[in-house]
Amino acid sequence: MGFKAQSNQPGPEPASPGRAFFGKSLIQRKFVDAIARGVVTAGGWVIIASILAILFVIVAEIYPLFKKPSVSLISQFKTRSVPLAIGMDPYYDKVYAVEPDGIRFYSLQGKTFESKPELPDWQSARVTGISPSTENFPVLGLSDGRVYPVNIEFRPTYNSQSKRSIEPRLNAESPIQVRADGSPVTLLAHIKNEKGYQIAAQSGPGKVSLIRLRLRKTMMGTTRKTVARETISVPVQGEITAMVFG
Incomplete structure (x- = not known):
């Protein structure tokens, strides 16, 4: 009985990745x-x-701060009467002018009168005071003792050739009586934010009516308006000539 002895000799070890690289x-x-x-x-x-x-x-943004201010004429147009305040859309296409008998829209491109929308409950009032706004939300003081907030919108529309046109629109709030005797409102100021707005109007000698309107969203997604009013007596000897919200 015999057997064969087999011997296994170790072969060469595989090269590691590092050694393979250095072996190039x-x-x-x-x-x-x-x-x-x-x-x-x-x-x-x-x-x-x-x-x-x-x-x-950074340099391009701060460079204009070191330049002298300048004024350039973009366009000009003629209104029907002396404007008490003006505003325009972001594209410099349409402009509104608050005039003694209401609000008119004009075209800056055509330099022409376009429309004069009717304001609800306007009656025969005249504009005797104005609190202008850079957000197209002027508040008008009327000759019958009311204040009239007006929200002005400029909506861009496009035709089939992608040509843009601006459609102005008035969204008038309800007018509020601040002078019980119906005398004109000549001095007023207002402030507006996403929660509503506040209006201060002189309602008599040394008296200011403060109107607060708050907007709240309900669970149904609608908006609820809450109006609060109060009269403030200002202890001054002279006449109130200006007001501003702090």
Whole structure:
């Protein structure tokens, strides 16, 4: 009975990834090194360019602060009567003018009168005071002792050729009586935010009527308006000539 003895001799160990890399030829290693150097250099230049671009934007934004203010004429138009306040849409296409008998819209492009929307409950009142607004929300003081808040909107529309046109629209609030004797309201001020607005109007000698309107959204998604009024006596000897909200 015999047997054969077998011997297993260890073969060459597989090269590790690091050893395989360093085992490449000199030309391949130089090629990889050149690519890595190029990537690092390009990344550095991109960072430098980004910093320079940020500095350029900062300088461009603050540069106008060092220039002298100037005024240039964009357009001109003729109103039907002397305007008490004006405002325009963001595209400089339409403009509204608060005039003694109401609000009129004009076209800056055509320099012509366009429309005079009817205001609800206007009756035969005249505008005797105005609290202007940069947000197209003027409050009018009327000759019959009321204040009349008006929200003016400019809606852009586009036709089939993508040509833009501006559609002005009036959303009038309910007028509020502040002078019981029906005398004209000549002095008033207001402030408006997303929660509502407040109106202060002189209601008599040394007296100011303060009207607060708050907007609240209900669970049904509708908006509820709450109006509060109070009269403030101002302890001054002379006549009130100006008011402003702080």
